[in-house]
Amino acid sequence: EAGVAQSPRYKIIEKRQSVAFWCNPISGHATLYWYQQILGQGPKLLIQFQNNGVVDDSQLPKDRFSAERLKGVDSTLKIQPAKLEDSAVYLCASSLDNRAQYFGPGTRLLVL
Amino acid sequence: RKEVEQDPGPFNVPEGATVAFNCTYSNSASQSFFWYRQDCRKEPKLLMSVYSSGNEDGRFTAQLNRASQYISLLIRDSKLSDSATYLCVVNGGGSYIPTFGRGTSLIVHP
Numbered sequence: 001e002a003g004v005a006q007s008p009r010y011k012i013i014e015k016r017q018s019v020a021f022w023c024n025p026i027s028g029h030a031t032l033y034w035y036q037q038i039l040g041q042g043p044k045l046l047i048q049f050q051n052n053g054v055v056d057d058s059q060l061p062k063d064r065f066s067a068e069r070l071k072g073v074d075s076t077l078k079i080q081p082a083k084l085e086d087s088a089v090y091l092c093a094s095s096l097d098n099r100a101q102y103f104g105p106g107t108r109l110l111v112l
Numbered sequence: 113r114k115e116v117e118q119d120p121g122p123f124n125v126p127e128g129a130t131v132a133f134n135c136t137y138s139n140s141a142s143q144s145f146f147w148y149r150q151d152c153r154k155e156p157k158l159l160m161s162v163y164s165s166g167n168e169d170g171r172f173t174a175q176l177n178r179a180s181q182y183i184s185l186l187i188r189d190s191k192l193s194d195s196a197t198y199l200c201v202v203n204g205g206g207s208y209i210p211t212f213g214r215g216t217s218l219i220v221h222p
Binding site: 055 | 116118120144146154203207208209210211212213214
């Protein structure tokens with residue numbers, strides 16, 4: 001069974017630029033999560049989708065971050081404009097039953 | 113108080129040792145609990161679910177104490193390959209919204 005796919009794996013941008021990340025969950029998984037993980041910390045939930053509806057986005061900085069999950073499958077996370085403190089690993093995960101999550105390899109973002 | 117707290121360690125133990133980690137949570141209505149393992153520069157991988165009755169998988173045992181609001185992970189006969197960061201996850205609310213701890217670092221040395 002194919003796992004969660006993410007792209008790109010690495011991205012370097014300058015502050016104030018825009019960037020987008022893509023995630024394809026495990027087939028059949030209705031729940032999709034985006035996390036931000038800063039070095040030395042646990043993953044921080046940014047947004048949780050159930051099919052194409054948002055379950056929770058309370059920790060998403062909505063002035064600069066946006067996410068969508070059209071058709072309830074793939075999802076994109078966008079940052080516009082990026083700040084230095086956005087440098088982190090962005091992890092996508094999916095879940096069949098709202099419980100156990102399976103993670104993609106992540107996208108490492110460096111903002112200069 | 114943070115929602116989910118873990119001792120960051122590092123726990124530095126010799127091969128063959130038994131080591132235990134705890135994870136405390138603040139939301140008494142939390143519904144499901146998990147332990148994940150994360151290797152350096154890799155994504156978290158599901159290690160095991162934590163059930164009220166406790167569960168065991170080989171050298172690993174996970175337990176839940178709802179009264180004191182903590183979960184634990186016990187690793188017996190530690191191997192070098194167990195060196196990693198162990199993350200606990202607590203799902204709460206009607207939609208099982210997950211909260212991760214910051215992780216506990218384990219280093220197993222020869």
